[in-house]
Amino acid sequence: MRKRIFILFFFFGSLLHVFGQQRQSLTDYFNLLETQFNCTFSYEDAALVTHIYSGSETATALTEALTELQETTLFDYRLLEDNTVTVTPKESREFCIEILSAETDQALSGAIITTSYQQVVTDKAGRAVVNSLIRSTPISVTYLGYGKQSAVLDAATPRGVCTVFRLSPQAEALNPVLLTNFITKGISRKADGAVNVNYDAFDILPGLIESDVLLTLKELPGIQSVNETVSFLNIRGGTNDQNLILWDGIKMYQSGHFFGLISAFNPNLTKEVDVYKSVGNARYGDGVSGVISMRGSDEIITDFKVNAGFNLLSADVLAELPITDKLSLEVAGRHSLNSLLNTPTYESYFDKAFQ
Incomplete structure (x- = not known):
């Protein structure tokens, strides 16, 4: 029992440590301390707009929290007798940062520059100013669609000279997605874009009393019947005669009975059907609008x-x-x-x- 309690304590302690290190706005952290310790922070709003806090949030006393702030931010903190904390900027060095595209050499507006003290965004000229106390300041630059770049700012850089970062475009490879149980059980999307209906695993559809092929296809997106019949299907806005209907590879010229109100295909014989909307395999040359390929059992x-x-x-x-x-x-x-x-x-x- 003691072992289990120790494991739980270690687990929750790890969680507190992880969440305690999250980066947040410096003013938001001030608000949190004001609620926790019943104090007031006095500062100039404009001076804290870009500043962040990434230290620990596990302080049990106000003095402990102020010591952490003193070490991890660009401000000095003084606690007055009425529990008011005055916030004044430290003397820091300003660095000019310029972000360009490595391919076109154009300025990247809206790039995010992050240091341990600040998080700023570049202007229309691709430039921003960051502040630092120490001689070597780690910095990271990110921009949507471009690779992340990290470097260290050197205090030896002449004042007024911008440090240039050139970001290269980064292509993201998306994993293929295969949809199963599309609309209902037994309907899925194949890798070639076809919608597959497997009647051995088929589930019920609203208004469908039997596993009729054409009635099933009318429930799929992009397929409808403008004259409200079963066999005259319009795929992606095409006409019925622009559809290629195959049954075990045999081309079907008649798909309905009773003026199209009844399907001509026995629902018991069809085990599987592939539907191509607008585009399909090259071997289906006659299907201008869509292809309906039905197959019976081959076992x-x-x-x-x-x-x-x-x-x-x-x-x-x-x-x-x-x-x-x-x-x-x-x-x-x-x-x-x-x-x-x-x-x-x-x-x-x-x-x-x-x-």
Whole structure:
């Protein structure tokens, strides 16, 4: 038990040490001390605009905090009887810094220059002034899109002469991002830009009662149907005849039944589909607007299975027949129900088609 308490104490002590060393505005640290020790800091606001504090924040007494400030900032501190702390600048040396681009030699406005005392930003001419007490002052220069550069300012530099830093552009390589479960489970983005739908791992979509290919694709961004039918899809604003539809590599010329209100593809036979919007593989030469490449199962069936279903429009059946160790057969069919009865759904589809 004592060992565990010691480990926890060491862990939280390390955290306090890390957070206690964070860089912050000097005026913000003054406000923190005023709240903690019920004191008042008297200073000129303009003199502290660029100054920072990066020392410890674990002081338990005001005098201890002032000693730390005296050693790590460019100011002298005097504690008066009424608990007021006067802040006066020390005598320091000013250094002129100029930041240029290494490629174009143009001034970089907005570059950040950081020392242990200050953090300043360059003006339109790429220049800024920093103050220092010691003879050699470490300095770092950063600018968005450019590599960081560090150096040491030398007190031997003549006054009025700017120390020039030339920053080189730095390219950032982004890690590739692969989206899985895009919109819902079973939909993902591939490295070549295609949207892949795997119906073996497919989850439910709003308003979708079966894993129909074309109904699924209508839910993807950039794909819609302007005439509100199933088979006439508009990909990225293109027309339906500008889409290349393939089923196991075979070009499909007819994608719908009942004037496009019903998909022509049996949902049980399609296992996977790749959708290319606007751009795709070079082998899909006919797809000006988009490519819909459907694939069935390519595995040998080992177990006999029968899958049947129906809705208020049609009934379908799929039989998976193993024949030998190297041969199997899939038999599928679908038939409408209007030859037996006219359902309310069929009546609604009929009215929409012939309105």
